[in-house]
Amino acid sequence: MSRVKIGLIGSQFAAEIHAESLKMVPDAEVVAVASPTESHVRAFASKHAIPYWFTDYRKLLEMEEIRMVALSVPNDLHCPITMACASADKHVVVEKPFAMNLREADLMIDACRKAGVLCMYAEELCFTPKYVRVKQLADEGAFGRVYLVKQSEKHGGPHAAWFWDVRRSGGGVTMDMGCHAIEFFRWFYGKPKATSVFADMGTFVHSGRTKGDDNATIIVRFENGAAGLAEESWARAGGMDDRVEVFGSDGCAYANLHMGNAIQTYSEKGYGYVVEKATSSKGWTYTTWEEIWNYGFPQEMAHFVDCVKNGKQPLETGEDGRAVLELVCAAYASAGRGRRIELPFRTDAERPIDLWLDSNTARPT
Numbered sequence: 388m389s390r391v392k393i394g395l396i397g398s399q400f401a402a403e404i405h406a407e408s409l410k411m412v413p414d415a416e417v418v419a420v421a422s423p424t425e426s427h428v429r430a431f432a433s434k435h436a437i438p439y440w441f442t443d444y445r446k447l448l449e450m451e452e453i454r455m456v457a458l459s460v461p462n463d464l465h466c467p468i469t470m471a472c473a474s475a476d477k478h479v480v481v482e483k484p485f486a487m488n489l490r491e492a493d494l495m496i497d498a499c500r501k502a503g504v505l506c507m508y509a510e511e512l513c514f515t516p517k518y519v520r521v522k523q524l525a526d527e528g529a530f531g532r533v534y535l536v537k538q539s540e541k542h543g544g545p546h547a548a549w550f551w552d553v554r555r556s557g558g559g560v561t562m563d564m565g566c567h568a569i570e571f572f573r574w575f576y577g578k579p580k581a582t583s584v585f586a587d588m589g590t591f592v593h594s595g596r597t598k599g600d601d602n603a604t605i606i607v608r609f610e611n612g613a614a615g616l617a618e619e620s621w622a623r624a625g626g627m628d629d630r631v632e633v634f635g636s637d638g639c640a641y642a643n644l645h646m647g648n649a650i651q652t653y654s655e656k657g658y659g660y661v662v663e664k665a666t667s668s669k670g671w672t673y674t675t676w677e678e679i680w681n682y683g684f685p686q687e688m689a690h691f692v693d694c695v696k697n698g699k700q701p702l703e704t705g706e707d708g709r710a711v712l713e714l715v716c717a718a719y720a721s722a723g724r725g726r727r728i729e730l731p732f733r734t735d736a737e738r739p740i741d742l743w744l745d746s747n748t749a750r751p752t
Contacts, residue, residue: 538615
């Protein structure tokens with residue numbers, strides 16, 4: 388059977404990751420890319436040897452040979468583009484966070500279901516090799532009964548300007564990175580129902596750039612009695628820090644995604660690339676290698692391509708993205724109200740962060 392032909396929508400940081408990852412997937416062939424800025428999309432297509440490029444994504448969707456589309460666009464565009472993909476009979480990969488609000492999430496899921504196309508949620512931590520191994524150990528019983536999983540992701544702030552604009556992003560670091568931790572917890576525990584969320588957050592470093600939170604702590608309690616503890620930050624200097632800790636009745640594990648794999652480097656003059664979002668290469672640094680493979684992006688894309696090609700059910704779906712978004716909303720409501728929020732949680736908020744900035748918007752079940 389021929390390779391799955393793929394279209395990319397977006398041409399910035401996440402699109403680079405998608406393009407590089409898909410090069411490592413033998414059954415994938417990227418044939419087109421769309422992005423509104425001609426200079427960006429033309430250069431992107433040339434760099435990655437993609438034969439067709441467009442400034443209007445609708446032109447890409449008209450290509451009959453394309454079976455799967457991967458989105459790497461601002462959060463406020465996820466819903467309309469996903470629905471357009473469904474209308475064009477394209478399977479779609481939606482980057483995290485899934486949507487701006489629960490209403491949009493429901494529209495996206497419903498559109499894909501009615502069209503008979505896969506709606507796949509791009510959460511790479513469920514494919515990160517080191518973290519997959521930790522889960523395997525837990526599933527083997529190495530730690531006994533696991534009662535706490537901690538996931539922490541911290542750096543100095545996102546690349547693109549739209550992340551800082553809550554009107555387009557829907558929130559700050561809880562929306563951007565808390566969604567990673569929340570789905571990691573769900574996946575690690577076998578996707579039990581969450582029963583409550585408690586969160587504390589603030590804007591400590593970047594108040595001049597955003598109304599969004601730049602540091603957050605989130606506790607999610609699940610029906611199995613276990614908990615997930617997320618520590619997320621846009622306020623950490625020194626580049627990316629991503630780690631997992633697991634605690635059980637008979638053991639524990641500590642997995643540092645970057646430090647454990649890094650090359651410990653000293654340079655007085657500095658050098659090129661250190662690690663994602665690092666701002667300096669002078670002195671002692673921890674130099675990454677095979678970065679996107681260690682993150683799990685190629686493995687994630689290989690799984691999605693396999694699902695499209697062979698009619699398999701994705702590990703991560705639009706329903707998972709919605710479940711995460713519900714918990715993100717509950718986290719913002721918890722921080723806004725200063726108390727634990729019980730689940731399920733319903734809200735008509737247009738943006739999750741509104742529940743923090745204006746705590747009167749939500750209504751718990």
